[in-house]
Amino acid sequence: MFREKIKVLDCTVRDGGLINNHDFDDRFVREVYKAVSAAGIDYIELGYKNSRKLFSPKEYGKWKFCDDEDIKKIIDGIESNTKISVMVDIGRVDLEDVKLAKDSPVDMVRVASYVKDIDKAIFHINHFAEKGYETTVNIMAISRALDNELNEALHQLEEQSQAKVIYIVDSFGALYQETTEFLIKKAKKYIKTKEVGIHCHNNQQLAFGNTIEAIIHDANYVDGTVFGIGRAAGNCPLELLLGFLKNPKYDIRPILDLISKEFIPLRNKIEWGYIIPYAITGIMDEHPRAAMALRKGKEKENYKEFYESLVSDEEL
Amino acid sequence: MFREKIKVLDCTVRDGGLINNHDFDDRFVREVYKAVSAAGIDYIELGYKNSRKLFSPKEYGKWKFCDDEDIKKIIDGIESNTKISVMVDIGRVDLEDVKLAKDSPVDMVRVASYVKDIDKAIFHINHFAEKGYETTVNIMAISRALDNELNEALHQLEEQSQAKVIYIVDSFGALYQETTEFLIKKAKKYIKTKEVGIHCHNNQQLAFGNTIEAIIHDANYVDGTVFGIGRAAGNCPLELLLGFLKNPKYDIRPILDLISKEFIPLRNKIEWGYIIPYAITGIMDEHPRAAMALRKGKEKENYKEFYESLVSDEEL
Numbered sequence: 001m002f003r004e005k006i007k008v009l010d011c012t013v014r015d016g017g018l019i020n021n022h023d024f025d026d027r028f029v030r031e032v033y034k035a036v037s038a039a040g041i042d043y044i045e046l047g048y049k050n051s052r053k054l055f056s057p058k059e060y061g062k063w064k065f066c067d068d069e070d071i072k073k074i075i076d077g078i079e080s081n082t083k084i085s086v087m088v089d090i091g092r093v094d095l096e097d098v099k100l101a102k103d104s105p106v107d108m109v110r111v112a113s114y115v116k117d118i119d120k121a122i123f124h125i126n127h128f129a130e131k132g133y134e135t136t137v138n139i140m141a142i143s144r145a146l147d148n149e150l151n152e153a154l155h156q157l158e159e160q161s162q163a164k165v166i167y168i169v170d171s172f173g174a175l176y177q178e179t180t181e182f183l184i185k186k187a188k189k190y191i192k193t194k195e196v197g198i199h200c201h202n203n204q205q206l207a208f209g210n211t212i213e214a215i216i217h218d219a220n221y222v223d224g225t226v227f228g229i230g231r232a233a234g235n236c237p238l239e240l241l242l243g244f245l246k247n248p249k250y251d252i253r254p255i256l257d258l259i260s261k262e263f264i265p266l267r268n269k270i271e272w273g274y275i276i277p278y279a280i281t282g283i284m285d286e287h288p289r290a291a292m293a294l295r296k297g298k299e300k301e302n303y304k305e306f307y308e309s310l311v312s313d314e315e316l
Numbered sequence: 317m318f319r320e321k322i323k324v325l326d327c328t329v330r331d332g333g334l335i336n337n338h339d340f341d342d343r344f345v346r347e348v349y350k351a352v353s354a355a356g357i358d359y360i361e362l363g364y365k366n367s368r369k370l371f372s373p374k375e376y377g378k379w380k381f382c383d384d385e386d387i388k389k390i391i392d393g394i395e396s397n398t399k400i401s402v403m404v405d406i407g408r409v410d411l412e413d414v415k416l417a418k419d420s421p422v423d424m425v426r427v428a429s430y431v432k433d434i435d436k437a438i439f440h441i442n443h444f445a446e447k448g449y450e451t452t453v454n455i456m457a458i459s460r461a462l463d464n465e466l467n468e469a470l471h472q473l474e475e476q477s478q479a480k481v482i483y484i485v486d487s488f489g490a491l492y493q494e495t496t497e498f499l500i501k502k503a504k505k506y507i508k509t510k511e512v513g514i515h516c517h518n519n520q521q522l523a524f525g526n527t528i529e530a531i532i533h534d535a536n537y538v539d540g541t542v543f544g545i546g547r548a549a550g551n552c553p554l555e556l557l558l559g560f561l562k563n564p565k566y567d568i569r570p571i572l573d574l575i576s577k578e579f580i581p582l583r584n585k586i587e588w589g590y591i592i593p594y595a596i597t598g599i600m601d602e603h604p605r606a607a608m609a610l611r612k613g614k615e616k617e618n619y620k621e622f623y624e625s626l627v628s629d630e631e632l
Contacts (some may be wrong), residue, residue: 176528176560177493177525177528177529177532178532202521204524204556204559204560205521205523205524205525205553205556206524206525207521208520208521208522208525209493209521209522209524209525210525212492212493212525213493216493227592228590237521237590237595239592239595240520240595243520243595243596243598243599244492244520244599252623253620253623253624254620256596256619256620256623257619257620259592259619260592260617260618260619260620264617273590274544274553274590276543276555276572276575276576279553279555279559280572282559283556283560301576301580303572303573303575303576304569304572304573304576307568308569
């Protein structure tokens, strides 16, 4: 699959940070940045732009806040054509914390939003766009979106927002490829002047397959993480995506080396990937929080009991 | 997805046996049989019917041979509607070893064959069919099959064989869903009086996605293994397949329990699953043998060097 318009965004440090309170050290983040740059990846996302009034720097590492000065230390001296992205959650950002793009190492701001918050998302998108950033909206929990409300949100984003990309986000890892196809075709129908993107979670080992499905139906922005790192089941593995995309600008080798040297040791310290309780929440189209709680306790391998507890908790 | 004609075959013990020389003990195999039966799975495959003239029982466990008496010990006293399957490799079976179906606990014989051996496969299929068995052919290494030769093989199987099911087998875990769709549609074009099936390997985390893809295009026989066990990257995880299929006759819970009790401990002893060298052979459409050799040595995590060695070995 070679389509020049396809852009790959690596969100290893941002999504991986959800497992360790965004507390990666500079050496590790520089190694990721170096490999992602050498692999020719288009964007790298380092974390969230959160307000220090809401989250304490004592509890969270620096990639919860993504100060420009911290980003400069990471990229200093490393040759790269990879653009820098940060994510913003609605209601958790101080807009005045964000400088003009021309004064910042950040190139892109991605705004995460549920369908219900799309008006606020548009306000944020346009604010950042006016400061000179590339912007996107990442529509979360898409597997729970009601059809008419999603249609309205897509229509508004097309008409009112300055977003460059509209991302479909399978937060719960619940989509199969037929629904992925349905959603991407729908987005392409409403979104005429912007690009469509996809961000998948890997609860059912479908993150890569659904990303391919989205590419087949003309999504041009795709997210991956090194060795699939990310909260709970993790994300679409970047190395598989590079193996699939035949664009000659990408080189899989720096990512393979990075996995050998950094991610195999890291995986022995923190957990993510194909783990049955996360598969169960994916199958049931649920947030993984109950499974994350289970994995911290003594019952962590009691899958049948966990499944039965979710079934009996289902809202009727 | 509920389609009454869909049949699920569990090949946990057969494909898992490829990692441990088919040396599972009776207690373990009985636990698998019990759970698979309770889950309502249609078929269970226990191993190969190999000749003792070619393979020594000193080197291999009993599931390399699948004697009727050994199978009887497994199923004795366990309530089940699950049919028993064994696999046969062309050139490795003594036909006289196989009794008439009416005198055997085995219900189905699956004949594994490359496209080039399809004439021999048809001879074997018809031999077993005449002994009263349900039969299938499993066309291996489908990602390497030449289009005209595959067409001819499918035509012959339709015209000359008594096979009940024609399986497409992605031996190298190399298929993406577009090629899966192409191959299943092709099989459905040639195969009019039999069913079409799929057996996927999980090198690129696409075994489940490609199995869904095949189901969408009307394959009715699908293979899975518990927790995805199988040689190298393993197979389509049975638990995910049951989560997807909405047929009320299937029950995921006994499989979840079996994973907790048997497969989590087993995975700590033998290796299978998403392991980068197997992903690399999948991406390159190669047999996993070089990756299997790598995993036994000291260089087992040297992914970039392994990738480069495969690239430089490519036949030009």
